[in-house]
Amino acid sequence: TVKNRIHLCLTPDIPRDEEVERLLKLGATLLHDRRNPDGTGWAVLADPEGNEFCVLRSAAEKAATA
Numbered sequence: 001t002v003k004n005r006i007h008l009c010l011t012p013d014i015p016r017d018e019e020v021e022r023l024l025k026l027g028a029t030l031l032h033d034r035r036n037p038d039g040t041g042w043a044v045l046a047d048p049e050g051n052e053f054c055v056l057r058s059a060a061e062k063a064a065t066a
Contacts, residue, residue, distance in 0.1 A: 008053040009042070016057045020045070023055065039065050 012019035016035070020043045024030060031052060032044035039061060042054045057065075 009056055010053060011056045012058050014058060015061060016043070016055055019058075020055050 010019070014022075020030070023045055027048045028045040030043060031046050035041040035043055039057065042056045044052060044054050046052050
């Protein structure tokens with residue numbers, strides 16, 4: 001096993017938490033939950049092959065907390 005050579009950060013069009021739930025239903029695994037009570041943060045997931053990626057807040061969520 002080798003470390004990922006590329007790291008993806010996804011900014012969904014829907015709320016971050018909804019996107020995380022959608023991805024989990026599709027087979028992703030939650031590795032690190034870096035989401036904060038104030039809505040900031042991100043979630044680190046892995047696809048079924050173990051490739052890691054982050055899900056950030058949507059643009060609307062960022063604007064709401066700016």
